[in-house]
Amino acid sequence: xxxxxxxxxxxxxxxxxxxxxLLQLNAPDQxxxxxxxxxxxxxxxxxxxxxxxxxxxxxxxxxxxxxISILIKEIGEGTRTLSHTPIDSYLSVIFPLGxxxxxxxxxxxxxLVGGGCGVAPLLHLAQVLNRDLNDVNILLGGRSEIDLVExxxxxxxxxxxxxxxxxxxxxxxxxxxxxxxxxxxxxFTRIYCCGPEPMMKAVAxxxxxxxxxxxxxxxxxxxCGFGVCLCCVTETIQGHKCVCxxxxxxxxxxxxxxx
Amino acid sequence: MADLNTIIHNIKLKNPVLTASGTFGxxxxxxxxFDVNLLGGFIVKGTTIHPRxxxxxxxxxxxxxxxxxxxxLQNGGAHYFASDIYPxxxxxxxxxxxxxxxxxxxxxxxxxxxxxxxxxxxxxxLNISCPNVKEGGMAFGTSCSSVAAVVSAVRKIYKKTMIVKxxxxxxxxxxxxxxxxxxxxxxxxxxxxxxxxxxxxxxRKPVLSTIxxxxxxxxxxxxxxxxxxxxxxxVKIPIVGLGGIMNATDAIEFFLAGASAIQxxxxxxxxxxxxxxxxxxxxxYLNRHKISSINDLIGCLHM
Numbered sequence: 001x002x003x004x005x006x007x008x009x010x011x012x013x014x015x016x017x018x019x020x021x022l023l024q025l026n027a028p029d030q031x032x033x034x035x036x037x038x039x040x041x042x043x044x045x046x047x048x049x050x051x052x053x054x055x056x057x058x059x060x061x062x063x064x065x066x067x068i069s070i071l072i073k074e075i076g077e078g079t080r081t082l083s084h085t086p087i088d089s090y091l092s093v094i095f096p097l098g099x100x101x102x103x104x105x106x107x108x109x110x111x112l113v114g115g116g117c118g119v120a121p122l123l124h125l126a127q128v129l130n131r132d133l134n135d136v137n138i139l140l141g142g143r144s145e146i147d148l149v150e151x152x153x154x155x156x157x158x159x160x161x162x163x164x165x166x167x168x169x170x171x172x173x174x175x176x177x178x179x180x181x182x183x184x185x186x187x188f189t190r191i192y193c194c195g196p197e198p199m200m201k202a203v204a205x206x207x208x209x210x211x212x213x214x215x216x217x218x219x220x221x222x223x224c225g226f227g228v229c230l231c232c233v234t235e236t237i238q239g240h241k242c243v244c245x246x247x248x249x250x251x252x253x254x255x256x257x258x259x
Numbered sequence: 260m261a262d263l264n265t266i267i268h269n270i271k272l273k274n275p276v277l278t279a280s281g282t283f284g285x286x287x288x289x290x291x292x293f294d295v296n297l298l299g300g301f302i303v304k305g306t307t308i309h310p311r312x313x314x315x316x317x318x319x320x321x322x323x324x325x326x327x328x329x330x331x332l333q334n335g336g337a338h339y340f341a342s343d344i345y346p347x348x349x350x351x352x353x354x355x356x357x358x359x360x361x362x363x364x365x366x367x368x369x370x371x372x373x374x375x376x377x378x379x380x381x382x383x384x385l386n387i388s389c390p391n392v393k394e395g396g397m398a399f400g401t402s403c404s405s406v407a408a409v410v411s412a413v414r415k416i417y418k419k420t421m422i423v424k425x426x427x428x429x430x431x432x433x434x435x436x437x438x439x440x441x442x443x444x445x446x447x448x449x450x451x452x453x454x455x456x457x458x459x460x461x462x463r464k465p466v467l468s469t470i471x472x473x474x475x476x477x478x479x480x481x482x483x484x485x486x487x488x489x490x491x492x493x494v495k496i497p498i499v500g501l502g503g504i505m506n507a508t509d510a511i512e513f514f515l516a517g518a519s520a521i522q523x524x525x526x527x528x529x530x531x532x533x534x535x536x537x538x539x540x541x542x543x544y545l546n547r548h549k550i551s552s553i554n555d556l557i558g559c560l561h562m
Contacts, residue, residue: 003291005532043529051476052321053529094531221319223326224528228284228304230330231319239312240333 001032003097003226007090011067013083016149019074020117021083022059025091026067034061035100036125037217037249040070041225042082043092050078052223055244057121057194058096060153068095071149073117097225098248101125101192101215109135111188112158113175113203116142118195121217123153125192130157137161137188141175141199144168176202185210193217204252205259214252218243261545262552263538265299265519267497268420268445270354270381272299272520275553276510276538279501279524280304280358280384280424281330285344286351292531297538299520300354302384303344307360308370310336314391320457320466325476325503326525327455329469331391332360337373345377355379358424360386364412371417382420385413385444388451390428390473397451400426403438414443422499425449425490427479432486433493440494447490448499448522450483475525477503484516491517491558505533507540517558 012024041053056070072083085091101121104110110129114122119140129136136158142148145168154160162170163178171178176199185206193203194217207214220243222232227245234243235256241247252259263274278286278301285303286295295301313333320327335343340357348355357374361367367385374383387400387409399409410423423439425432427450436447452473457466483502491498500518504510505526513521526533541553550556 005292005530048323049321051324051326051529092530221317221321223319223328223525224531226288226531228282228288229319229328229528230281230304230313230333231317231328233313233316233318233333235316240316 001034001096003094004029005092005094008093010085010087010089010091013085013087017146020149021072021074022069023072023082023085024067024069025093026065031061031063031066031068034058034068034096036103036128037100037121038096038098039121039225039248040068040093040095041097042070044078044081047077047081050081053094053225054078054082055097055219055222055225057217058124059120060123060127071117071120094225098244099246101217101249102251103128103132104134104190107133107135108189109187110137110190110192111180112136112138113191113193113195114138114140115175115195115199116147118199118217118219119149121194122192123150126154126157137180139163139175139178139180141195174202175199176206181206185212188212190214201257201259204257208252208259215249216252216255217248218250219248261542261550262554263542265553265557267422267499267520268382270300270420272354274299274538274541275514275520276534276541277302277356277499277520277522278527278534279522280386282524282527285348286355287347289531293535296351296353297535298353300356300381302356302358302522303348304334305332305358305360305386305389306334306337306340306370306374307332307362308337308366308373310334310339315468317466317468318472320472322455322457322474322476323478325474325478327457327467327472327474328452329391329467329472331469332389337370341373341377345380349379354381356382356384356422358384358386359413360389360392362392364409367409367413368416371413375417375419380419382422382445383417384422384424384448385410386424386451388424388426390426390452390454390471391469397426397428400435400451401429403434406435406438407442410439410442410444420445422446422448424451426451427482427486428454433489436490436494440496444496446497446499447494448501449490450479450486450502453479453482475503477505479503480509484512487513487518488516488560504537507537507544510537510541511544511556514553514556515558515560517560519557
């Protein structure tokens with residue numbers, strides 16, 4: 001689908017836990033193919049301190065209802081304002097932006113790893129991988145049980161594994177402490193990962209050790225989201241690349257991570 | 260429909276709306292959003308003779324009603340521009356200008372010589388005002404003697420329209436403007452970004468990798484307007500005004516201050532359609548005030 005600026009109507013706003021919200025947005029134009037991992041750049045109501053748009057992964061798409069959903073974690077004034085957007089109001093959204101995850105050409109056994117709000121693009125990814133008959137395994141981590149949102153949704157598309165740092169749900173520890181990494185990693189042909197950078201680096205290290213294909217979805221502060229401000233760069237083996245247009249999904253072999 | 264035609268030296272503009280270098284990529288990035296030919300023209304991003312990687316991340320900080328950037332002229336170099344980008348720009352019917360920068364006078368000359376060979380490039384904007392590079396850039400734009408040196412050197416080899424982009428980070432903008440005019444500038448554009456800084460109170464560290472960066476957005480508009488007005492009193496060559504223009508009203512204010520054309524910069528990041536909305540809004544303003552031509556508005560501030 002060609003990127004465009006659309007005024008989207010907020011049709012649902014669901015609070016998932018203390019600081020996570022799910023916004024469902026209805027598009028005026030018919031949605032076409034959006035790839036898992038692509039994102040939307042959303043304008044917040046103009047206030048003195050929130051000048052720029054805020055980028056969000058596209059969490060789910062419903063082509064019948066012509067809606068997309070985004071997962072918002074309140075971290076500052078911009079996300080707080082957006083998460084409190086009333087139903088029936090409109091948001092200016094630029095989408096779809098960036099490149100999605102590389103999908104297998106034929107059936108494969110894949111592992112999705114997400115942590116915190118970084119789980120956002122993985123639900124759409126799981127849905128598409130499941131539709132394409134892959135064996136989908138989804139490992140989600142959080143600090144505590146309350147951080148693990150929408151497990152029932154992910155369970156529709158694959159086998160769920162969980163970790164919590166306090167041990168309140170699933171295995172205790174970080175995602176990379178999960179037993180799946182110590183005993184079964186070779187069985188996966190692809191790992192897709194999104195979450196806090198230290199988590200992604202830890203997952204990338206495990207993947208690299210076993211030479212498993214691994215893609216990560218990066219997040220950087222950006223002004224435009226479509227490759228003209230050149231603010232969101234990340235270091236790659238080919239020099240500075242924009243997270244918005246060259247990513248946000250990168251193969252770990254492209255990145256200059258010390259792993 | 261009012262007459263929006265205006266002229267910057269030898270460049271005829273079908274409307275007075277251009278885009279600011281570094282906020283519009285190579286124009287191609289906006290093809291999905293709208294027909295770029297609707298613009299009076301666009302100015303592609305800062306080009307240097309050698310490729311530049313730019314500054315490390317983080318390069319951007321959001322500020323009250325604006326943003327700081329410290330991109331540092333990341334670009335593929337003039338040869339890459341000529342071989343890989345220019346062929347893609349030939350399809351545009353509107354004016355395309357190239358923003359030219361360098362670390363030494365020789366680099367400015369070498370870069371301008373390459374652009375001079377490109378038929379479809381209507382002119383250059385000489386960037387003597389980038390605050391985000393260690394050498395050259397703004398250093399050229401902050402003293403009358405260095406302004407005269409670089410402008411006259413490039414003037415000798417560049418045959419088409421040369422706009423000189425001024426830095427606001429000076430004590431007396433009028434003096435700098437006169438130095439550029441005297442050295443052969445065909446037009447002046449102002450303002451580039453204002454040197455600023457952001458600090459993260461929680462980490463107690465500077466936000467930008469370069470510590471300081473260039474401030475843009477509506478926060479700088481009053482300063483830009485004041486400087487355009489001052490320069491308009493000081494020189495005879497046409498002025499291209501920019502600095503925090505978000506809508507048609509902002510643009511009108513710059514015409515009144517003395518700008519013959521304007522550039523839209525940071526607004527492109529927030530609304531990729533800002534430029535076309537501004538063109539429509541200027542037309543509506545002129546109709547509403549029964550002014551037949553944009554030229555009847557330029558410098559017509561009621562005192």
